[in-house]
Amino acid sequence: MPYTPELKELIKVVEKTRPERVAKKRAGEEIPFLSLDERKERLNFHPDFKEEGRRELKVGPSKGYGIAHEIADLLEAGSRVAPEKVDLSEPAYETDVLVIGGGGAGTAASILAAQQGANVIMATKLRHGDANTMMAEGGIQAASKGHKDSPYYHYLDVLGGGHFTNVPELAETLVNNAPDAIRWLEHQGVNFTKKADGTLETIHGGGTSRKRMHYAADITGAEIMRTIRDEARNMADKIEVLEFSPAVELVLNEHGYCAGAVLYNMETQEYFVVKAKAVILATGGCGRLHIQGFMTTNHYGATADGIVLGYRAGVPVSFLHTVQYHPTGIVFPEQAEGILITEKFRGSGANLVNLEGNQFVNEREPRDVEAASIIKECVNDGLGVPTPTGRLGIWLDSPMIEDLAGEGTVKREFPGKYILYKRFDIDISKEPMLIYPTLHYQNGGLEFQQTGETQVPGLFVAGEVGGGIHGANRLMGNSLLDIIVFGRIAGTSASQFVQDGVKDGKLTLEHVAKYNAEVEAAGITDGRVAPAIIPDYTEEQVRARQLTANYVGNVR
Amino acid sequence: MDTATLTEEVAAKTIPIYIMGKRYEVPETLTIMKAMEHSGYQYIRGCGCRGGICGACATVYRRAGDYKIYTGLACQTVVEPEMYLTQIPFYPANRASYDYESSQPVAETIYQLYPELFRCVACNACTKVCPMDVEVLDYISALKRGDLTAAAEISFDCIQCGLCASRCMGEMAQYHMAQVARRLQGGKIAPKAEHLEKMCGDIDAGTFTDLIEAAKVMTVDELKKVYTEREMEPHMGADEWTPASNHGLA
Numbered sequence: 001m002p003y004t005p006e007l008k009e010l011i012k013v014v015e016k017t018r019p020e021r022v023a024k025k026r027a028g029e030e031i032p033f034l035s036l037d038e039r040k041e042r043l044n045f046h047p048d049f050k051e052e053g054r055r056e057l058k059v060g061p062s063k064g065y066g067i068a069h070e071i072a073d074l075l076e077a078g079s080r081v082a083p084e085k086v087d088l089s090e091p092a093y094e095t096d097v098l099v100i101g102g103g104g105a106g107t108a109a110s111i112l113a114a115q116q117g118a119n120v121i122m123a124t125k126l127r128h129g130d131a132n133t134m135m136a137e138g139g140i141q142a143a144s145k146g147h148k149d150s151p152y153y154h155y156l157d158v159l160g161g162g163h164f165t166n167v168p169e170l171a172e173t174l175v176n177n178a179p180d181a182i183r184w185l186e187h188q189g190v191n192f193t194k195k196a197d198g199t200l201e202t203i204h205g206g207g208t209s210r211k212r213m214h215y216a217a218d219i220t221g222a223e224i225m226r227t228i229r230d231e232a233r234n235m236a237d238k239i240e241v242l243e244f245s246p247a248v249e250l251v252l253n254e255h256g257y258c259a260g261a262v263l264y265n266m267e268t269q270e271y272f273v274v275k276a277k278a279v280i281l282a283t284g285g286c287g288r289l290h291i292q293g294f295m296t297t298n299h300y301g302a303t304a305d306g307i308v309l310g311y312r313a314g315v316p317v318s319f320l321h322t323v324q325y326h327p328t329g330i331v332f333p334e335q336a337e338g339i340l341i342t343e344k345f346r347g348s349g350a351n352l353v354n355l356e357g358n359q360f361v362n363e364r365e366p367r368d369v370e371a372a373s374i375i376k377e378c379v380n381d382g383l384g385v386p387t388p389t390g391r392l393g394i395w396l397d398s399p400m401i402e403d404l405a406g407e408g409t410v411k412r413e414f415p416g417k418y419i420l421y422k423r424f425d426i427d428i429s430k431e432p433m434l435i436y437p438t439l440h441y442q443n444g445g446l447e448f449q450q451t452g453e454t455q456v457p458g459l460f461v462a463g464e465v466g467g468g469i470h471g472a473n474r475l476m477g478n479s480l481l482d483i484i485v486f487g488r489i490a491g492t493s494a495s496q497f498v499q500d501g502v503k504d505g506k507l508t509l510e511h512v513a514k515y516n517a518e519v520e521a522a523g524i525t526d527g528r529v530a531p532a533i534i535p536d537y538t539e540e541q542v543r544a545r546q547l548t549a550n551y552v553g554n555v556r
Numbered sequence: 557m558d559t560a561t562l563t564e565e566v567a568a569k570t571i572p573i574y575i576m577g578k579r580y581e582v583p584e585t586l587t588i589m590k591a592m593e594h595s596g597y598q599y600i601r602g603c604g605c606r607g608g609i610c611g612a613c614a615t616v617y618r619r620a621g622d623y624k625i626y627t628g629l630a631c632q633t634v635v636e637p638e639m640y641l642t643q644i645p646f647y648p649a650n651r652a653s654y655d656y657e658s659s660q661p662v663a664e665t666i667y668q669l670y671p672e673l674f675r676c677v678a679c680n681a682c683t684k685v686c687p688m689d690v691e692v693l694d695y696i697s698a699l700k701r702g703d704l705t706a707a708a709e710i711s712f713d714c715i716q717c718g719l720c721a722s723r724c725m726g727e728m729a730q731y732h733m734a735q736v737a738r739r740l741q742g743g744k745i746a747p748k749a750e751h752l753e754k755m756c757g758d759i760d761a762g763t764f765t766d767l768i769e770a771a772k773v774m775t776v777d778e779l780k781k782v783y784t785e786r787e788m789e790p791h792m793g794a795d796e797w798t799p800a801s802n803h804g805l806a
Contacts, residue, residue: 025792026792030791036780126603126612127610132605134605134610135607135610144751144752144755145751145795146758146805147805148789148797150758150763150764155768155771156779156782160783164779164780168771169772176768179752179759183752186743186749187743188656188743189739189740189741189742189743189744192742192749194746194747197747198746199750199751200752209787209788211789219712222610223712226716226735227739227742230735233653234653234654244600266600267600297607299604299605299606299607299610300604335585335590335632335634339606339607364791416608416609419688419713423632534598534599536598537593537598538593538596539593542596555598556598
């Protein structure tokens, strides 16, 4: 729906202060960045710092570690299938490398593993490519311009964004491989936005010291995803894709090696076993768990399944106490709630403006600081803009971009968002957007090394499911980078692992039985099962009428 | 469900919609996707990103008393009274496998992969049905006249939902052809980024290894110092900007 008359009145306040703000932007006058101490204080308004939002894990390799209730609920849950009921003696499929997850990381890993000779099965919960990669808009970081940037500065920015808690070796691997990741994507045919001579266009993102955000209009992730998916499809003789087949358990062998997974055919409701010599978990994050009740930018399948699988198999979790709220998610119109408005709008000059038409924070603080500032402005300082249903938001003044860079810029640079709002009769080149922080990214995850290896031999991770690269907070443009860099590495490592010879042995789900016993011993007896597979958006009254419906977790 | 809330949510008026012919009463402000969930459907297919970019939830509908076919993405389209809708979560389409590395960036590549391109009768049903307002016929015409660059640009917002293929009189899968054009454009027609090649060479030569090794073993206080002192490229400045210090550069 278009803006209501009340909101249109409030937009006039924004329009009134706009000329002065545009002049300031032109003159390079900005709200000063917060000092490191001020950042720390501001973060008290961040949901991560709410003690009541988390609890200590009662079971598993990271027992005692405090994380969000919504994730803890899944880690402190039993298995979907009784392990003794699964027939491990006759796997439905056998392959070299099993990749679990069909997003950017899983696809990059599959391509690299296959190129090095491995036969690959990629199992994915939804369709190949239905993943957060597809939704990433703003860009992908890499220090590609030597006259002003280098991996050293990228490294400093990554660590500063992560509050200096990142695992140094993982951050190092990320930045050193970044330019080559862009080169690989360019070679694969990704249409990065370029100047006529081939120079890649780059802009700033929150927390970057140099303009190193590469992009493909405002659908960078979709352009990357559809390109590498096309390449994987060209390799169909080496990469078999099993869609609508999420993994519900990892399978080990008697020597403790990861040796496959139990998959679930969501359409026929059958479970079946894939035996593999190496497994790559590339299952993404947890946005659809709606941590602390927040709306989310994430796709339908982001339910932290891989964390559950890896944790049960013995891999500890790290940095999982922090989740990222993207500062700017749509809060009006409500039909589009939670949808991400790329940081590129702020990178292109749009101000964040409160009810009174005033700026209150520099637009390029790291994401957690930016989100905390918006929450503070709305909840603490009473300067949020009320929506018709009583929510609060902040204006993102997109028409400024037209004033700064010329008429037509918004439509040209942000075609995706321009169309989305146009469907609601809102022209974002003339009217600002109303935003609020939205659950965006799982900063932490399963512990892993530079090579993609985990503590379990034969089990590799890539992408959002892993933790440590970004420390306590990820910067914009480092997630698309993460999935390509570590996806390629995991594919290469897994294929090498297979070539080096794997100790074959009897398949087992003993670890699952043990885990179930541990859950029971911890006094958790409410019958919760995990992984969640899909979120449950069934209305209470519908559920009440489903008298005979049998729920296993969220799935009917 | 989540944001700072001042008051209780206002109850919306309900309207009748017909999901695959069956009537449901749903709040008038919902998208088709949320209306189906509100009615008790739980998605396995037909739902992906929920943000209008993945192409999983293509939906076709008619309005009561109106012969026209309308389309939209279920996650983006608001329900209308008396709409008759069905989702098309999958539509079979011919996709030709090809060796990208050896493919030449010329129109003949696409002609060989997809000779059915010339079955197009320019009926424009593809453009009319596209939920992303892509000028499908225009990019097909560009391909027919051999202009891969134009086809890549015109098709850029394609989300590969398959609705164009479902309506095509020539039985083509337009979106697969566009994908080939975009890859050839991005990888083989557009000029390469030379600065990227140079940076990759510098990294391979170990130019920055010592610097990063040193940074890796810094204490947090040391890191904070170099982080705080690092020079910031101005926001609105030109790409040619260079920092005052050469420290950390090749």
